[in-house]
Amino acid sequence: MNKNFKYEVITKSEEKEQDWVIQKxxxxxxxxxxxxxxxxxxxxxxxxxxxxxxxIEAAILENxxxxxxxxxxxEEKLRVAVFLYQKSFATKKMCEEKVAExxxxxxxxxxxxxxxxxxxxxxxxxxxxxxxxxxxxxVAPEENAK
Numbered sequence: 001m002n003k004n005f006k007y008e009v010i011t012k013s014e015e016k017e018q019d020w021v022i023q024k025x026x027x028x029x030x031x032x033x034x035x036x037x038x039x040x041x042x043x044x045x046x047x048x049x050x051x052x053x054x055x056i057e058a059a060i061l062e063n064x065x066x067x068x069x070x071x072x073x074x075e076e077k078l079r080v081a082v083f084l085y086q087k088s089f090a091t092k093k094m095c096e097e098k099v100a101e102x103x104x105x106x107x108x109x110x111x112x113x114x115x116x117x118x119x120x121x122x123x124x125x126x127x128x129x130x131x132x133x134x135x136x137x138x139v140a141p142e143e144n145a146k
Contacts (some may be wrong), residue, residue, distance in 0.1 A: 007116045
């Protein structure tokens with residue numbers, strides 16, 4: 001948790017504190033046109049790499065076909081089962097890692113939220129600001145108006 005950040009309420013809504021806009025300061029971004037140029041070059045390089053990956057994957061398919069001639073002939077049902085097994089195996093591992101990252105982020109948000117509450121005296125409790133609006137009073141028509 002970076003204690004160098006400062007939190008300040010900059011816009012208050014008329015309803016709930018949870019909707020108030022909080023400004024986080026102590027963080028600035030500076031960049032140059034050369035930084036943008038560098039990012040463009042990085043993107044160009046990534047595109048070249050992706051195009052190369054397409055070629056690599058095509059070569060892998062060809063290699064498998066040559067070295068494992070039964071693979072392309074494999075019954076589709078079995079090929080799909082093997083693919084789904086491998087996909088689920090890899091996805092499960094990736095999801096477990098992502099859950100750990102999310103848990104870490106949730107902990108950081110809890111710490112940051114507490115720091116915001118400490119610095120701004122806001123509350124997470126639902127508080128509705130009551131606005132008294134005069135209610136028009138109807139005047140009853142007089143009976144037997146003459």
